[in-house]
Amino acid sequence: MTPRTLFDKVWDAHAVLTRDDGQTLLAIDRHFVHEGSFHAFGMIDHAGRAVRRPDRTYGVADHYVPSHDRRRPIADPEVANMVEMLRANTARHGIRLFGLDDPRQGIVHVIGPEEGLTLPGLTIVCGDSHTSTHGAFGALGFGIGASEVSHVLATQTLWQRRPRTLRITVDGAPGPFVSGKDLILSIIAAIGAGGAVGHVIEYAGSAIRALSMEGRLTVCNMSIEAGARAGMVAPDDTTFAYLHGRPNAPTGAGWDRAVAAWRDLATDAGARFDREVRLDAADIAPTVTWGTSPETAVPVTARVPDPSAEPDGRRRAQIVEMLDYMGLAPGVPLAEVAVDRVFIGSCTNGRIEDLRAAAAVLKGRKAAVPGLVTPGSTPVKAQAEAEGLDRIFKAAGLGWGEAGCSMCVGMNGDLVAAGERCASTSNRNFPHRQGQGARTHLMSPAMVAAAAVTGRLTDVRRLMEGA
Amino acid sequence: MTPFVTLDAVAAPLPVANVDTDQIIPARFLRKPRSAGYRNFLFADVRKAGFVLDRPEWAGAGILVAGPNFGCGSSREAAVYALVDAGIRCVVAPSFGDIFAGNAGKNGLLTVTLPEATVGGLLDRLAAAPGARLAVDLPAQTVTEADGTVHAFGIDAFRKQGLIDGRDDVDVTLAHAATIAAWEATDRDARPWV
Ligand code: SF4
16 A cells, blocks of 8 residues: 555545545544634524534633633623623534533633543644644644634535645754744744645654653644644654543543554655655754744844845845834844733643743742733643642732633733733734734743743743753 | 626735734624624724725725735634625735635635746736736636736636635535435444544
8 A cells, every 4th residue: 555644544534525626525523613603603504504513513612711700791791792602502503512611611722632522533623723733633633714614513524625745854852941832933934934835744753752742732733823734743652641531532442442543543654745844953942933923933042133134125124014013123132122021821832731831930930020821721720720830920920810812812801012022922923913013922931931030032041040 | 605707906915925814804803793894804903004905096906916825824714704895806925824715715705826926026016006907817717917918827626616606615515415424424433432
């Protein structure tokens, strides 16, 4: 048999039919909906269609949930309406909801894995671009728009054209304080924000293998920031150890049978990818972004770029525009840039390991600027509190909130003020993303914690030297 | 949805790379119903003085020509709603965010991918001749400039036909309901853990 990639195996196993024009009807195993899915429910209701597989559809309240006060009613009536529409739509169609009061509630891309709903070899979709996160388990997870959400609700399938494949191999040992976030930011900087458009990425190599599931989730999460359709990591013992005993994971003989099948998912020796990219983990330093695209990621030891050094006119204009928005002068060392606020959380870095990494830096220290820590899920919150991490954050002077998307996107009202500079563990530094006029620098949880302590972008390695 | 066959319209140049969907429609408007008038939310935070769509020369533009990776980022279909509700029926760029392009095709918005150098030339000429029109012919897969220069483009056959017909994909799929059910029955035995 022709050697196949991990992606090929998952795709082929879900191809219900393929048309002569190259379109494949792909079966969907898991479908997550959130508050923003109201357009899609409206579409199926309007057409008088039922949900084909409510048993494979899961509702999650995350984008709009308040971080500070879970009492009802939610103060902002429009926000309250978003949460209520999700409750009503899921209830009407018999869909399990991880709602506001559910002890398992959290950001969709955090609770899928936590609940054992995300399993190797599955196809997973959600009306959210960071559905690529679930690929950390060797699943094919990708984001879709409202029309496609309504299509999956009605048919449990999607028409898709087979994407191309890109293998990114990261070998070598990363240095101290270099996390999955630094890896993926460096990958995006290397290939560009549109570098993987039309492709599914498989992350391979010893540095990826060495990552925990949390680290792999962070890497796959930001695949979309390189334009990729999805990002995947072959399942291995790290994957199985994470999943064993999770609420929806198989048990007993079923577990053994599943693991045997999952082991076969790994890319065969000799399988062909459309493209290959290689990076050495030893070259990667703690990383920050300076501009308004995740591709502007550089080592924290670098300087703000000088547009006059850019020969291409359009690109030069874009750098000028970005520096203007970010309020940065060319040539300034990034480690001298003062920040006004920090945010630790999101589907990129809101898991327990992320909070531990931030707490390790903040322990016994004070934050020089205000900030907010929101766990990725209510179980993560409980775990963090059991470990005393919340007390470390509060003692440092940071806020400790409830689980949800919070300041990653500000839909619940957690916004960065105009002109404020925020060191953030989230995934998008787009103009106005965290609030109108907000200036976002993306980095790892340890790096955000270091920025909180000094009040400026900081090389966490130097802060922790001799500590 | 509204079918797309041909379009002759004013083309507005937006020579910016990586125009993300947060810029196309900011998050705070996503809680609004479509009836709220999504055209008012289009580029709400990036419309500075002199923004191309606010200039009289480009009033009524039906085509947007932009830099690479247009529509990257968030999967919000509302970005397409905002463009369509503002009268934009076609975006020309060197590349598009995959999710955005998929959403566009389901809402009668044509995404035309042309080589970066071609788009660069178009951007320069459109900026130099404010209000210039482009003619888009989807069946023929061409974009024609005012001087008669023709640019051929490629497009997925399924997306093309869907746009021309204004088709609802769910109807196409439901015609395969028996095949889907058969697949599900086989899969239940193969992967009981799902
Ligand atoms: S945390 Fe941010 S990126 Fe992740 S799902 Fe929520 S809003 Fe989207």
